[in-house]
Amino acid sequence: MPFARAIDAEIHYEDSGGGGPVLLLGHEFLMDRTMFASQIAALTPEFRLVSWDARGHGRTRDEGLPFTYWTCARDALTVLDHLGVERAVVGGISQGGIIALRTALLAPERVTALVLLTTEAHEPLPAELSNARRFLDKWYEDGPRPALAEHLARWLIGDDDWYRAVWVKRWLTRDPNATEVAAGAMLGRDAVLDRLSEIACPTLIVHPTHSGVPLAHARELAARLPDARYLEIEGARQTVNMTHPVAVNNAIRQFLREPAVSRVTSRPRTGEIPLRREP
Template sequence: MPFARAIDAEIHYEDSGGDGSVVLLGHEFLMDRTMFASQDAALTPEFRLVSWDARGHGNTRDEGLPFTYWTCARDALTVMDRLGVERAVLGGISQGGFIALRTALLAPERVAALILISAEAQEPTPQELANARRFLDKWHDEPLRPALADHLARSLIGDDDWYRGVWAKHWLARDPATLAVAAGALLERDSLLERLSEITCPALIIHPTHSGIPHTHALELAARLPDARYVEVEGARRTVNLTHPVAVNSAIREFLRDQAAPPLRDFSARLGSR
């Protein structure tokens, strides 16, 4: 099992290998790198996919201390260093997108392009903070946890019974204390709105219409990034790469191919196929 060693953590990653463009993918909060199995199968060997586990998730080993998404941005660079990759396309879903944006601000010379799925640049709203804290309080009540896991799975995944069952079971097996530490990074993230103009690399924004990310936030992300294209996936929830892989993989493939064939053209699309 491969790891990239940071000062206080060992970051687990998997590398598909190959000679194509390197695409570093970060997962959603509470999930892990295995959520990109469909992308790995569809996009390699044309592209070299590297998926990794953030602190508090998957097989990454850390000391259980508080961290921020800026810490995770440095972890992403650590994975690239371990692989000897100077420059890569960085992507991610929700939490993974938050990290990718910060990596692009931290080391713009190392980010060739961004793939942002179910992402936004805003800080949490007061309502989001209140709801999350109520959820975390209830999560420590063991009898309530199965119902909460099912509710969370329906919110993130939607009607796919198989994926809901897999991830709900995974969450119930986790230490609740680990969840609380990881949630700290999510709930204490800072706004990047005023810094988005600094990110000049091409960006692909994929917005599922039922992601829980406000439509206006996704549009503002696209508008403020200097070189962005915007794709909607109708009817999908946050983990759209699991439930609508054809739409997501097609958008990513076209975007990555265009990076090798400039100039980049602007377009907007609405994708609803599965």
């Protein structure tokens, strides 16, 4: 089982392999790397997809201590270091996209482009904080947890019975402490709106019309990033890569084939200096 070792965690990842440009993908809150199965099936072997489990999720091993999404951004770089990948397209959905933005801010020389699904750069709104706290309080009560898990699955995924059953089963066996700590990272995140102008790399933003991330936040993200492409998918849910995989896969494929992106994601020959995008 592949792990990249951070100072205080072992980060689990899956690597499709191949010689194409690397796309590193981070998952939604309370989910894991397996949510990208459709992207891996559709985009390889043209591209090399690496999906990874954040702290408190999937098979990643950590000490159960509080963390921030800046810590997770360093974990993403740890995965690239472990694989010997100098530069990559970095992306993700919701939580994973929030981490990807911070990865680009921490190490712009490592990030050739961004793929952001259902992502925002804002801090939590008061309504998000209060709704999440009520949900977590009920989650720890005896009795209603299966119904809450089903409600969460329908909100995230929609009407796909198979997907909902898979994730409900996983959530009901989660470590409650891991859920609480992971929620702390989501609900304690800082805003990076004022730093978006620092991110010069090409960016693809795909946003569903039905999600917990307001459309206004996604559109502002696109407006503030210097080199962004924006796609809104009507009727899609929070997990847009699962509810509308064909549209998402086509958008990612087209983006990664753009000359502005493919030029800087091409693997350099031995002895060559990797191309760098000038700010």
